[in-house]
Amino acid sequence: MTTLEDVAAFAGVSRATVSRVVNGDSNVKEKTRLMVEAAITELGYSPHPAARALASNQSQTIGLVTTSYRGGFFGALMDNVQSEAESRRKQLLVTQGKNSADNEWQAIQRLYNLRCDGLILHVRALSDEQLCTLAQEGKAFMILDRLVPGLEDRCVAFDHHRASQMATKQLIDLGHTKIACISGPSSRHSSQLRRQGFLDTMNAAGLLPVACLEGDYDMQSGYQMADKLLQSRRPTAIYCCNEEMAIGALLAITEHRLTIPNDISLICYDSGERAAFVRPALTSIHFPITDMARHATERLIDPECTPEVFMPTIIDRGSVIAAKR
Amino acid sequence: MTTLEDVAAFAGVSRATVSRVVNGDSNVKEKTRLMVEAAITELGYSPHPAARALASNQSQTIGLVTTSYRGGFFGALMDNVQSEAESRRKQLLVTQGKNSADNEWQAIQRLYNLRCDGLILHVRALSDEQLCTLAQEGKAFMILDRLVPGLEDRCVAFDHHRASQMATKQLIDLGHTKIACISGPSSRHSSQLRRQGFLDTMNAAGLLPVACLEGDYDMQSGYQMADKLLQSRRPTAIYCCNEEMAIGALLAITEHRLTIPNDISLICYDSGERAAFVRPALTSIHFPITDMARHATERLIDPECTPEVFMPTIIDRGSVIAAKR
DNA sequence: ATGAAAGCGCTAACAG
DNA sequence: CTGTTAGCGCTTTCAT
Numbered sequence: 001m002t003t004l005e006d007v008a009a010f011a012g013v014s015r016a017t018v019s020r021v022v023n024g025d026s027n028v029k030e031k032t033r034l035m036v037e038a039a040i041t042e043l044g045y046s047p048h049p050a051a052r053a054l055a056s057n058q059s060q061t062i063g064l065v066t067t068s069y070r071g072g073f074f075g076a077l078m079d080n081v082q083s084e085a086e087s088r089r090k091q092l093l094v095t096q097g098k099n100s101a102d103n104e105w106q107a108i109q110r111l112y113n114l115r116c117d118g119l120i121l122h123v124r125a126l127s128d129e130q131l132c133t134l135a136q137e138g139k140a141f142m143i144l145d146r147l148v149p150g151l152e153d154r155c156v157a158f159d160h161h162r163a164s165q166m167a168t169k170q171l172i173d174l175g176h177t178k179i180a181c182i183s184g185p186s187s188r189h190s191s192q193l194r195r196q197g198f199l200d201t202m203n204a205a206g207l208l209p210v211a212c213l214e215g216d217y218d219m220q221s222g223y224q225m226a227d228k229l230l231q232s233r234r235p236t237a238i239y240c241c242n243e244e245m246a247i248g249a250l251l252a253i254t255e256h257r258l259t260i261p262n263d264i265s266l267i268c269y270d271s272g273e274r275a276a277f278v279r280p281a282l283t284s285i286h287f288p289i290t291d292m293a294r295h296a297t298e299r300l301i302d303p304e305c306t307p308e309v310f311m312p313t314i315i316d317r318g319s320v321i322a323a324k325r
Numbered sequence: 326m327t328t329l330e331d332v333a334a335f336a337g338v339s340r341a342t343v344s345r346v347v348n349g350d351s352n353v354k355e356k357t358r359l360m361v362e363a364a365i366t367e368l369g370y371s372p373h374p375a376a377r378a379l380a381s382n383q384s385q386t387i388g389l390v391t392t393s394y395r396g397g398f399f400g401a402l403m404d405n406v407q408s409e410a411e412s413r414r415k416q417l418l419v420t421q422g423k424n425s426a427d428n429e430w431q432a433i434q435r436l437y438n439l440r441c442d443g444l445i446l447h448v449r450a451l452s453d454e455q456l457c458t459l460a461q462e463g464k465a466f467m468i469l470d471r472l473v474p475g476l477e478d479r480c481v482a483f484d485h486h487r488a489s490q491m492a493t494k495q496l497i498d499l500g501h502t503k504i505a506c507i508s509g510p511s512s513r514h515s516s517q518l519r520r521q522g523f524l525d526t527m528n529a530a531g532l533l534p535v536a537c538l539e540g541d542y543d544m545q546s547g548y549q550m551a552d553k554l555l556q557s558r559r560p561t562a563i564y565c566c567n568e569e570m571a572i573g574a575l576l577a578i579t580e581h582r583l584t585i586p587n588d589i590s591l592i593c594y595d596s597g598e599r600a601a602f603v604r605p606a607l608t609s610i611h612f613p614i615t616d617m618a619r620h621a622t623e624r625l626i627d628p629e630c631t632p633e634v635f636m637p638t639i640i641d642r643g644s645v646i647a648a649k650r
Numbered sequence: 651a652t653g654a655a656a657g658c659g660c661t662a663a664c665a666g
Numbered sequence: 667c668t669g670t671t672a673g674c675g676c677t678t679t680c681a682t
Contacts, residue, residue, distance in 0.1 A: 001659095003659055004660060004661095005659075005660095013668075013669085014668065014669045014670075015659090015660080015661095016661085016662085016669060016670080017667085019660070019661060019662090020667095022660095023661085027667060027668085028668085029667060029668085032668080047660075048440060048658085048659050048660070049375070049438075049439055049440060050374070050375040050376075050378035050379040050440065050658085050659080050660090051375075051379050051660040051661090052659080052660055052661075053375035053660090054373070054376050054379055054661090054673095054674045054675065054676085055659075055660040055661040055662080055673080055674055056661055056662085057661090057674070069400035069401070069404045070400045070401060070404065074400050075393075075394040075395045075399050075400060076394070076395060078394055078419075079421070082394075082421075091418065091439060092418075092419075093416065093417075093418070094403075094407075094419060096404070096407075113371040113374075114374055114416060115373060115374060115375065218602065219599065219602055219603060220602045223603075223604050247572075248603075248604075250576070251575070251576070251603065251604055254579040254580055255604070257582070274544065277543065277544055277545045278545075278548075278573075279548050279552075279576055279577070279580070326675095328674095328675055328676085329675060329676060329677095330675075338652075338653085339652065340653085340654095340677095341652070341677085341678080342651085342653075344676065344677060344678085345651095347676095352651060353651070353652085354651060354652085357651080357652080373674085373675050375674085375676090376658090376675030376676040376677090377675080377676055377677075378658090378676090379657095379658045379660085379674090379675080379676070379677090380657080380658055380675075380676040380677040380678075381676075381677055381678085382677095
């Protein structure tokens with residue numbers, strides 16, 4: 001491997017000068033810069049990250065800890081975080097929290113031990129207190145899809161309650177009264193918010209839910225819950241709290257020889273992965289998690305940038321129509 | 326951050342000794358080791374990876390380059406590679422090849438510039454020659470799901486042609502004669518192999534395919550192809566070359582008011598992600614890509630370990646039954 | 651079994 | 667604008 005030293009010798013300058021052109025320091029005469037650049041190309045030089053990290057006390061590395069790698073939007077999330085990081089010349093390190101506070105904590109410590117400059121935390125099990133502790137230790141990090149009291153400026157959050165309200169209200173406004181909801185696991189805070197948004201909106205409208213079943217965000221549970229639903233009471237509209245379950249519900253509905261939207265209106269949460277791609281395409285309430293991930297990365301790297309606010313929006317794909325009367 | 330030096334001072338030994346216990350060198354008196362370990366715990370010391378990498382000329386880092394992060398088995402693949410790497414105390418760096426030879430090549434160079442000790446390559450666009458060039462440059466890497474002539478010992482491959490034969494033969498053995506296939510994009514070599522395995526087997530049995538349509542491995546294309554299929558000729562069995570398309574096909578079949586397996590038998594390729602979780606569950610030909618990924622990682626880190634061979638197997642989940650006569 | 655000392659390749663004052 | 671000089675924290679001979 002060729003080193004800074006080799007380049008310096010080849011170009012006939014000092015190592016410091018080479019370092020300056022590599023790092024885009026403006027204090028270099030145009031002519032010198034050209035010579036050095038030529039030497040770099042000629043020699044195929046690439047700086048050694050470890051040496052750089054050691055000398056500068058910055059690893060140019062950011063860490064991402066997510067609950068799990070499987071299913072859902074993980075790939076998309078990672079894609080966005082990474083492309084944002086790369087565009088700012090940072091390397092991304094990824095680790096999973098594996099659904100427990102202990103594992104999440106360990107994952108975080110691991111990443112800091114690896115000397116990441118900062119972390120993107122998409123964690124569920126860790127307590128607000130632990131997050132606050134981390135902040136007090138002076139660690140750099142951003143929290144994704146969660147609002148921690150006292151750490152507001154480090155959070156990129158989304159109003160799940162409000163999103164659910166919008167979805168539910170859409171159904172009610174179209175005249176539906178027999179509405180069911182398939183929610184996510186109540187162990188997750190955001191699931192609770194989505195569920196509660198549904199219940200509160202129904203309540204405010206003086207409506208009793210046909211059912212409010214708890215799934216686990218998998219396709220299969222969506223299938224099972226919808227199947228159960230259709231065997232007993234028969235709603236005219238179903239609201240699924242994520243895309244995977246909506247696809248499961250879609251399968252069950254079709255299997256019961258019912259048609260969307262004629263027999264049943266179906267609306268779901270939408271992280272941009274599948275709702276648009278199944279048939280029929282699903283009307284959904286958009287959850288811009290990938291944009292949020294990109295923004296969290298941006299904020300982590302450049303704390304001065306202006307915070308974005310992410311609001312729920314409804315994407316009409318025709319799977320919701322007015323109730324027959 | 327506490328350093329080796331701090332620990333040495335605290336324990337009253339030299340830095341070299343601390344380094345020895347950290348690295349598990351046996352030439353340390355039991356008593357000394359204990360003292361040092363106590364100091365490490367007491368001070369919460371964690372070695373600086375950059376310093377270590379710089380001094381040892383090893384980054385303890387391995388790189389993974391995949392075609393894309395989205396959909397399919399990427400998460401599972403990454404999960405396996407990472408857990409294998411972590412169990413051997415290596416850090417994983419991931420990059421996507423973004424479906425072009427140029428991008429794949431760049432991704433690889435990037436990872437080597439980052440001084441990865443070795444790479445796992447799950448690449449499609451790169452030519453055999455480029456891979457050979459890499460090998461000649463003395464780079465360490467393993468190739469996943471691809472057999473490159475001359476680089477056999479660096480490949481963890483799978484016989485897609487044979488797997489397709491097995492799936493097709495299963496259908497034929499059960500008396501089906503009106504069989505259709507929905508294959509993947511012909512731009513990918515492994516798709517061609519799967520398609521050809523189907524065609525060859527049909528041919529050998531003296532059967533003419535009802536159709537052999539090309540999809541792009543997405544759920545939507547599975548839906549479209551199956552829909553097209555059912556509008557004209559009517560097969561009694563369909564073979565889908567991946568899981569996503571099979572789910573799309575499932576949707577289309579159900580929408581056409583047909584039942585699996587009574588009206589139509591459906592078999593698909595199975596990477597372990599979804600075929601078992603839709604309803605009805607899908608009989609499939611198992612493609613152990615995640616195990617292969619784990620093994621590639623193992624081989625990369627320990628070139629001496631015994632190579633595993635991965636064979637196709639059929640998993641019967643009841644979506645394929647004998648043809649009505 | 652332990653220590654001393656010489657780097658690994660780079661950045662960052664500080665001079666000039 | 668450029669060069670000199672110290673390190674960054676660790677591994678690794680080479681002595682002892």
